[in-house]
Amino acid sequence: MIKPWDPSDASYVIDSHYALYKKERGYDETFRAFIAKKVDEIKTRGSDRERIWIVQEGKKRLGSIAITEESECVARLGLFLLAPEARGKGYGKQLIDSALTFCREVGYEKVTLTTNSDLHTARALYEKFGFAIVHQVKKQYSGYELVDETWERSLLS
Structure with a gap:
């Protein structure tokens, strides 16, 4: 099930990102601080044009995605994560679909995101949903040199 988050999910979003990226990518504490800042900013703003969703099976949380406001017309997708046991079940597609549906509902015209070139599965999903690399x-990051990519997708057609 995909559900909107509540503030009690904040530590889950932060801890799950840090634990997974530390295990799978070797990221350090600077990544935890980066994610904590993003979550805190969303929580503090409390905007109706921003949201985080959580994947949940029973009481177990297995992933997340967020939309934040870049401008009146542009949204930013981020905090996209699936626990290894949730992969291959269609949750990634459901999360992105929920985020894009929300963006249309609140009137965004474009969605942008930043990822890095070694996140192949996420990049493939972004491409399936019509995102394209623009930069x-x-x-x-965390002691590694990575290729940072900015992707965009119009919501106007």
Whole structure:
């Protein structure tokens, strides 16, 4: 099930991102701080044009996605994560679909996101949903040099 988050889910979003990226990618504590800042900003703003969704099976939380407001017309997709045991069950598609439906409902015209080139599965999903790469740059994250990618998708057609 995909459900809108409530503030009690904040620690889950932060801890799950950090644990998964530390295990699978070797990310350090700077990544935890980055995610905590993003979650805190969403919580603090409390905007009706921003939302986080959680994948939940029974009482177990297995993933997340968020939409934040970049401008009146542009939304940013982020905090996209699926626990390994949730992968391959269609939850990624459901999360992205929920996020894009929300964006249309609140009047965004475009959705943007930032990912890195080594997240192949997420990138494939973004492409299936009509996102395209518009910018790439090398950056340092958690002690690794990665290719940071900005993707966009219009909601106007």
